[in-house]
Amino acid sequence: MRKDLGWLLGRRAGDVDPDQISHACYLEWKVLMSRPKRSPSSGLLGCGRHILAVAIVLTVAACASETLPDTATMPYGALNTNGDIDIRSLDVAAYDFAHRIKGDPAQAAEAIAALDYMGGKLNTSPRWTIMPSLYRAQMLQAREIMRQFVGISPNAPAQGVVNTMLALAQAYRAQDQNEVQRLLASPIFDVPPAEVEARLNDVPVIPEVNNATQGADAHAFGFSSPMRIIN
Numbered sequence: 001m002r003k004d005l006g007w008l009l010g011r012r013a014g015d016v017d018p019d020q021i022s023h024a025c026y027l028e029w030k031v032l033m034s035r036p037k038r039s040p041s042s043g044l045l046g047c048g049r050h051i052l053a054v055a056i057v058l059t060v061a062a063c064a065s066e067t068l069p070d071t072a073t074m075p076y077g078a079l080n081t082n083g084d085i086d087i088r089s090l091d092v093a094a095y096d097f098a099h100r101i102k103g104d105p106a107q108a109a110e111a112i113a114a115l116d117y118m119g120g121k122l123n124t125s126p127r128w129t130i131m132p133s134l135y136r137a138q139m140l141q142a143r144e145i146m147r148q149f150v151g152i153s154p155n156a157p158a159q160g161v162v163n164t165m166l167a168l169a170q171a172y173r174a175q176d177q178n179e180v181q182r183l184l185a186s187p188i189f190d191v192p193p194a195e196v197e198a199r200l201n202d203v204p205v206i207p208e209v210n211n212a213t214q215g216a217d218a219h220a221f222g223f224s225s226p227m228r229i230i231n
Contacts, residue, residue, distance in 0.1 A: 068124050069158075070157060071120030072157075072158040072162040074117055075163075079113075086127070088114075089115075089117050089118045090216055090217040090220050092110060093114040093217070094213040094217035094218075096110070096111035097203075100202075100203065100205055102202050102203075103201060105168070105169075105201050106169040107169075108203045109166070109168040109172065111203075112146055113161070113162045113169070115146055116147070116162055116165070118139060119139045119140045119142060119143030120140070120143070135219055138216070141208065142209040142212035142213060145206060145209055150200065151195055152189055152190070153187075153189065157188075160187075160188045164183055164186045164188055168183045
């Protein structure tokens with residue numbers, strides 16, 4: 001949760017946790033706070049302080065208008081990895097959405113969970129500010145497109161989407177039809193269970209989703225570990 005203006009203005013540049021405000025705003029604010037003050041002998045110290053205060057107010061006001069995307073966390077061991085879950089999620093989404101997923105709802109559900117997670121994570125985590133904003137915006141758009149295709153409410157909480165999709169994948173692989181039907185009736189969906197199931201059984205290649213996942217995964221490859229394996 002972002003701190004209020006009074007709290008932020010009362011802190012020095014080194015005292016603010018970047019997780020408490022958006023990363024871009026944190027960097028801009030830190031630069032403003034780290035600017036050297038003019039010498040009193042210049043006669044402009046008071047004026048400089050007023051200008052700096054105005055600049056900080058404008059920066060914080062702009063930050064307050066931003067709304068960060070809802071972002072889930074992945075449970076330990078999800079997607080068959082106990083390593084870097086962000087990289088694994090990008091790999092899974094890029095690989096799976098590059099092909100039509102026909103007759104394998106478990107694979108489709110896992111790919112949707114990976115995309116939904118990273119669509120939010122790329123746009124909220126300081127780790128991924130190094131990725132161009134175009135790729136991050138495309139991943140967020142791809143998340144929205146895939147939610148619409150499957151029949152997931154656009155207002156569904158990200159954690160609910162990820163948890164439900166991962167549980168569906170597990171239930172399909174275990175051939176637990178009772179659990180499958182229970183999960184398909186989850187409130188995250190805004191279409192009937194039978195329709196959700198039909199869509200999970202036949203996910204076509206959607207160009208916007210394919211392009212977004214391929215671009216983000218390829219870019220991540222440039223500054224992540226080369227030990228990347230799709231099982």
